[in-house]
Amino acid sequence: xxxxxxxxxxxxxxxxxxxxxxxxxxxxxxxxxxxxAICGGQCSCATCHIYIDDAWTEKTGERSxxxxxLLEELECMQPGSRLSCQIEFTEDLDGLKLVVAPDE
Amino acid sequence: xSETIVIIGAGHAGGQAATTLRQKGFEGRIIMxxxxxxxxxxxxxxxxxxxxxxxxxxxxxxKKPNWYEDKDVELRTNTRATSVDPAAKSVTLDDGAxxxxxxxxxxxxTRVRTLDLPGADLDNIFYLRAIDDTFAIxxxxxxxxxxxxxxxxxxxxxxxxVAVKMGCTVTVVEGLDRVMSRVVCPEVSAFYNDVHTQxxxxxKTGMGVSAFEGNGKVEKxxxxxxxxxxxxxxVIGVGVVPNVExxxxxxxxxxxxxxxxxxxxxxxxxxxxxxxxxxxxxxxxGRRLRLESVQNAxxxxxxxxxxxxxxxxxxxxxxxxxxxxYDLKLQIVGLSEPGDEVVVRxxxxxxxxxxxxxxxxxxxxxxTINNVKDFMxxxxxxxxxxxxxxxxxxxxxxxxxxx
Numbered sequence: 001x002x003x004x005x006x007x008x009x010x011x012x013x014x015x016x017x018x019x020x021x022x023x024x025x026x027x028x029x030x031x032x033x034x035x036x037a038i039c040g041g042q043c044s045c046a047t048c049h050i051y052i053d054d055a056w057t058e059k060t061g062e063r064s065x066x067x068x069x070l071l072e073e074l075e076c077m078q079p080g081s082r083l084s085c086q087i088e089f090t091e092d093l094d095g096l097k098l099v100v101a102p103d104e
Numbered sequence: 105x106s107e108t109i110v111i112i113g114a115g116h117a118g119g120q121a122a123t124t125l126r127q128k129g130f131e132g133r134i135i136m137x138x139x140x141x142x143x144x145x146x147x148x149x150x151x152x153x154x155x156x157x158x159x160x161x162x163x164x165x166x167k168k169p170n171w172y173e174d175k176d177v178e179l180r181t182n183t184r185a186t187s188v189d190p191a192a193k194s195v196t197l198d199d200g201a202x203x204x205x206x207x208x209x210x211x212x213x214t215r216v217r218t219l220d221l222p223g224a225d226l227d228n229i230f231y232l233r234a235i236d237d238t239f240a241i242x243x244x245x246x247x248x249x250x251x252x253x254x255x256x257x258x259x260x261x262x263x264x265x266v267a268v269k270m271g272c273t274v275t276v277v278e279g280l281d282r283v284m285s286r287v288v289c290p291e292v293s294a295f296y297n298d299v300h301t302q303x304x305x306x307x308k309t310g311m312g313v314s315a316f317e318g319n320g321k322v323e324k325x326x327x328x329x330x331x332x333x334x335x336x337x338x339v340i341g342v343g344v345v346p347n348v349e350x351x352x353x354x355x356x357x358x359x360x361x362x363x364x365x366x367x368x369x370x371x372x373x374x375x376x377x378x379x380x381x382x383x384x385x386x387x388x389x390g391r392r393l394r395l396e397s398v399q400n401a402x403x404x405x406x407x408x409x410x411x412x413x414x415x416x417x418x419x420x421x422x423x424x425x426x427x428x429x430y431d432l433k434l435q436i437v438g439l440s441e442p443g444d445e446v447v448v449r450x451x452x453x454x455x456x457x458x459x460x461x462x463x464x465x466x467x468x469x470x471x472t473i474n475n476v477k478d479f480m481x482x483x484x485x486x487x488x489x490x491x492x493x494x495x496x497x498x499x500x501x502x503x504x505x506x507x
Contacts, residue, residue, distance in 0.1 A: 022163070030168050032127055032175075038399050040146040040164075044426055044433060046480060066476055073480030073505065 114138025117379030247271030438469030
């Protein structure tokens, strides 16, 4: 099993056992982190916004143009911003550190 | 003594309510009643990825099945509530059980509008609302199928896009003079009509279906004007009606949906309602309305839970919707009306453009096609009810957020 290290919206840190082969968004949702993820993972709504820790941005891959366009319209976009539905959780991401972004 | 909250309905609103109750630290008993055999799931993929076979059914679940046990949420699937007694504060189920509640949430959603026409009970005529509907249709679709879809709305066109990609021969029969006429302007309808036609879908508008013919199984869809289309399978998508009977029978105020206030409260102090089944006020829009949307189900369920837990917060969100067909991501913010001024932003030939609706000069709604930037920016503009010069809006080079 691979782990995900999460800081929630209240700043509380915790660790979950991530499920491989589904998105980071689905992992967060299954574990009750406060993501809306209304579109269900279609890269359409930007309600699953997270910040990836600097050390992990390379491993989590590049944003698509569409993902970048969605993120750029958010007020709290940062360099590590990602839509968690667009990152598939794999063994390579064991130990992934992220922060759940504020609700806009 | 610990409280019991009963949730009738296990769709987006019911599922969100259970989640939010536990997230907010509610420690009492939660019982959720659902008439399907599944845990709460995402409905949008039913006419898209699930039908196409791109995802397994488990990927539609809002929470994994073990979540309900882990969080002590008593989910009763395959079960229907048959009546509510507001005086006794109890719900009777179709298995005879009677559940007492302290607080009740009605998240009963909608059901498909059915066509009461000759031959409507023939085999291989389907509606699409639930997972099992998708499976039934999917099981019968093969590349050689002749599929006739009745209704050129979201569901009909999404099914058409999936089926034509599978190789089926697809005809869409729409009674009005253009597709998606209830939700988009003629320009957007024309664009989608062209896209489907180019993909090989035969779209017939202005034709009212009058009967289905066949011997046991459907073989033909007959229109009032004499046109007829051969069919192996028929999918009907002609809208939905709210499930209000439980509310009505127990004396709640009902008027095109269960009437609630801005806090999702019904006319009974112990009963709230959320999602597609509600007629609710929205101060941003300045009127009451009933919506069929995931966003509304999720957000209104959160409002209802806040009210149930004594933290009322007004529900006032700009509604938004989406429909995925082929490579096209249609997103809609706000509610347009016939007669709105229409501004085209970008070139439809690029398959990336927006249509903005102005009412008395106010930016009221938008349809974006593969244009997520405009979708995002318009939410704030519409919530603010701003007037913007149409000439500026028409310039696609200038980002909306700079206007």
